[in-house]
Amino acid sequence: MNLKKVSKLKRNDFKWIYLFLLPSILVFVLFNLIPIVTVGVTAFTEWNGFALPSFNGLENFTNLFANRAFWVSTKNLLLWSFLAAVVHVGFGVIIAFILYEKPAGWKFTRSVFMIPNIISGAAWAVIFRFMFDNRMGLFNGIVRIFNPNFDVQWLTVSPYAFWSVTLTWLFFAVIVTLIVLNELLAIPSSLIEAAEIDGATKWQIIFKIQLPMSRKAIGTSVIASITARVTMYEAIALTTNGGPGYDTMNLPLMLVDSITNLKYGTANAVGLLMIVYGIVTLLVVNKLFKMNEEL
């Protein structure tokens, strides 16, 4: 602590400082601290919201593990996380590298790439629901130009439903692009010029300088994209609602379902698993991308 600064502070200032922090502390306690503790504790209880919660050990979790909806949700989460980390982030990074070259129309591309992220997720989901419609949808309309007899019910038939939900987000990676592009632009141009003078090829510059130096941005993107898969809700609730069967089920859908059915213990067990999955992702990606080290 900077002692000189503190000695200058009047006692009166401390009163103001804590007064300024008070609203944020209230928000923290009411909407973060208490809820997180509640989730952590009542995940191990049976609780319907009326009676007091009673401890039942790991029963909520064993029940979940015996539930097919949960296994499909887990499988979906893992597959979606993989697709998010590889295809979604990969696509965003490629666009960032292309925009970095400033080809004709790069500003326009950057502008319109943003549009899907500006629109509400609920509206986007409804738009996709109708794009995938068999009779009037754009998707089958395009395919029927080439194959007039094409007939697929995207949202209600396995395995198309899973991939329809996936397509609502897979290529819309503008945030990845923006973060990585910022990091690329921050690399000193003298470094790249020096490499060029030494005879490095374009590929060598990309793989030996630009990619390693933007790895923090890429790692951050991977974490953010996987977290978005953990919490994905309206893209499913407003299209397939988890179906057909449990094909597009995920954890938030199960959580809302548990709240609606007054199974608060189960809801918080699901919530706790979501939190743990997010933190594990953070730690693993941090390690993999060496995000805390300087090269």
Next chain:
Amino acid sequence: MSKYIYKASKIFMYLILIFTIIISIFPVLWVFMSAFKTNAQIFNDPFSLPESFNISGFQYVLGNYNFGLYLKNSLIVSLISTIVSVVIYSMAGYVFAKFDFPFKNMLYSLFIITLLVPAQAKAQPIFSLLTNLKLTNSLTGLTFVYVSLGMAMSMFILRNAFESIPDELNEAASIEGASFWQKFWKINFPLAKNGVVTSGILMFLTNWNEYFFASLLTSSEKVRTLPVALQFFNESFSYDYTQLFSALSIVILPGIIIYTVAQDRVQQSFASSGVKG
């Protein structure tokens, strides 16, 4: 040889860009165009331009559904939660940036670490909290939740904004006898404009678009926001697509307008929202 590779990679690059442009624009364009078409046109030529400027869909939707009400609800909740957040998180960001006090680092870390916990995971406790406060099914309750959702991100952006303001300004103001509040509100807050606008836009758009908590915490039509209303159009417009697309257009238009007006700001806001880790 290398000339061909160069050319090929250039073509490939433009193909990717064109793909990106098409997938980003086409869905929205399709919605806007279809809003002016008749049902038959929507079915028969999905790619054609509307034949006439048919606004019957808009008229019907605005006349027969409480669209104005949903629009008003969305505006109230998003605007108030944004203003409240910007003020209270600016106050916190300001003292974190400018002063040293006991438990400062611990407190800041606690605030920021909440980013690790997805809001959805806390749905049940938040739901019960609002039930106990008798604030479910009310715009006030939803506003509180939205204020809380933006805490860590806003504080992070705003602390950085205040840190970039030179300390000498406060020292000079102290000599002039300015009070603590005056120094914050009259001197530092206006100078932190960039951070304030960035976090404000981010909050407004996030809250304007929010669906999860709005659908969980409200049920009556009186307090319905636009994103939740979409769920009901989904059901009630199953056969009149002109109306459906008119309704969709009305929901997505405000976001697009804000983006068109303040494009750089919005991009900046969204880029900073990604830099959580």
